[in-house]
Amino acid sequence: MNVIQELEKEQIEKLTAGKNMPDFAPGDTVRISVKVVEGTRERIQAYEGVCIARKNDGLNSSFTVRKISYGEGVERVFQLYSPNLDEIEVVRRGDVRRAKLYYLRGRQGKRARIAERTDGYAAKIVAGERETAVAEKEAAKAAAKNGADASAETPAETPVDGPVEETVEEATGEE
Incomplete structure (x- = not known):
């Protein structure tokens, strides 16, 4: 590796430390939590859509x-290692055969749908998440x-004020 690649690798490790950075591909529906600064306040804004590139x-x-x-198509380009990205969450995996899905720009409604991936890749990721949860x-x-x-080993003593008595009242059946 040359010096520039080593420096980039160090920076990537520094920027991804403590962040949730899952693997995702074009066609996947993702939810990105973006840090937004409004005046003096900073808040997290969610942006959910299909990764097209x-x-x-x-x-x-x-x-x-x-x-x-x-009703309007909105595209947003995010830098993967930006400090303004708080979290990336994969909502669903899409099954596509292209790396760039620019053809979705000309489609609306049902024509713009993407089939959900049901192969072993998605199952493997879910299994990995399940293993970490277990x-x-x-x-x-x-x-x-x-x-x-x-x-x-050190039982806590519960003080008792005195003997506990239970009183049972019998119902007298006078008719």
Whole structure:
């Protein structure tokens, strides 16, 4: 690797640390959480649409997302490693045979639909997410068990004011 590629790799690692950056491809429906600054306030704005293009160019990687808003097509280009991107979430996987879906610009309604991918790729990603969720659940269970063991070793004494008496009133049946 040359020096420039090494520097770009370091920057990419720095920018992606602690961020949710899933793998996605053109045809996938994605929800992007973008940091928006309005005056002195900063808020997160969600932008959901179909990824119609990806440009993989190291630190300059970008992707284009298209959505229909009030009957008008809106496209937005995002830099993949921008600090203004808070999170990228894949809503559904699309099954397409092109890398650039610019032909969707001329289509409306049902003609602009994209079939959902049901092959092993999507199942593999879901299985990976399931495995991480199971691992997290087991870790939480182990932590709770360790906490329960610690509390079992030092039982908490519950003070009792006196003997507990139960009173039962019998109904007298006078007719």
